[in-house]
Amino acid sequence: MKRIAAVAVFTFRELVRSKLLFVWLISVVVLLGLAFLLSILSYGDILNIFMDLGLVGMEVSGLMVLILSLAVTYTTEMDQKAIYLQLAKPVTRGEYLLGRILGFFLLNALVVLGMGMVVVGLVLFLGGAPVPTLFYDCVVFLLMEMLVLTVVGLTFQMIATSMVGVVVYSFFTIFLGHLTGEIQWLLGKELAPATKFALQVVYVALPNLEVYNLKDRMYDPTMVLGLPQWEEVVLYTIAYSFFVFLIGWVNLEKREFK
């Protein structure tokens, strides 16, 4: 555990200091600018629009920071071979990978929660009304989505042979992961068996990011978020992350460092 924590702290510190948080800062500034504009232009549900914007901002800045950090660290760790000296130490490759995942996730949690605090602060400041509980649920779901994508991204980092590969794979996984609803809809149609099978494989292999998309349903009156829904999402997050972590671990064990 001590070694995993050491790798996580080392990774987190590296990411925080590599100016990636400027992306987050820019997102906050854009959000504040939009909030200011909306307060001038709108008369209606300005607080709701602002919370919606905040949630989108959290997701977008989180994803941007994740992809950029994957790209930056691929260059350091793999291209410039900083990983060699670490793997030569008495740390297993599984511990190393888990530490990296935790370090990345800590950064993403910082980005998401930091933006969340800005939104909550502004809502309280502008409206004086309490922030709905569902907003906090959305933030927790977003954190789970970030965890899944962090595990996927770092697994790609262990498999890919170039930084471009990591960025492209991660980008398409995020993009297609948000289309799982559409894939499910297609699967309900009459399709050739081969196509159907291929779609089923894609559906199972891709992270189903739609399960974390609570923000689109924040104002849906039929929306119910009880314990069964929570259990389903938490279990999916754990199971999918664990499975992808195993793939990454096996690949790292097999990987040769020429």
Add this chain to the structure above:
Amino acid sequence: MLILVHPWLIQILSLGFWKNPLKGELSVADLPCAIQIQGLSKTYKTGFWLAPKVSKALKGLQLDIYENQAFGLMGLNGAGKTTVIKLIMGLLKPTGGNITVLGGSVSDRLIRDQMGYLSELPYFSKQHTGRELLEYFGTLHGLSGKDLRHRVDEVLELVRMVKQAGERVSGYSKGMMQRIGIGQALIGKPKLLICDEPMSGLDPVGYKEMRDIFIDLKKSGTTLFLNTHILDEIERVCDRIGILHEGELKAVATMTKILETSVPVDYWIDVDSGEAPKFHGLPFQAAVQKNGGVQISGMVLAETLALMTSRRAKIKGVRPLSSIVEAYFLQTIGAHAHLRAPEGSRA
């Protein structure tokens, strides 16, 4: 008569054996092995999967590295030296054969805890300070709290990086990176230290300091495995050397053995041009007249010096034109013939 003689020459001519204070006569047969390499081979596959190209980096390497000794691996670029080190460290997987390190496998965490490794041109995350890096690597070795801080201070002192320890690595020179690289290799007090080109990027002072570190480590019982191009480092530090050429181990010998072997080293005898008439009738008279000295083979060095002194010539100095290890290396890989081949003789 004034004779200024290179120290190597004194060792060879007057003492008759290599007088490195670190070495005695070695009886390697009884020494325990730190690394045992048996039938090690490595093949790289490159190119497209439909038409892969195969290159054999190592061909059945057989090598024992003894405990408490310094071993130097020499070879031309592309000979397979770095591949050997990466295979020992488990960064590459062998195609055939096996490696035993400190009585076990390198995949065992406890074995790796007793090893230190410095890669060629080490690279670190530039966002950390030197101290933070050493603390991180120390933690991976299981150190913590006071022990960790104490060990980091010790290592920073050892690699002369105390003043720069608080600065970020992004501001470090190549030599400073190399020092931190050595530092991280030493942080766990390794029994076995494996270094790939440890002198890269070091200035002459750093080079000397690093060599002193190796000598001290060896005195304290650390086994050293050095892969280097710097022959001086090998001569001064190593007890045994191995010569790798095109993936094959061409020779392994103790330094004592190399010095006993009659390797053709040329020497330069520095004589004033004005002394040339004293060599009337001798084949090198013209050379002395023209160049102020003469280049002769080590095989006839003693005779030539005796001849010169018998004619009361003032010899200003004698120095080898190449080191004995270099000569041995070139002879072993057959490079003498290659280097001296007339232009156009190669296809």
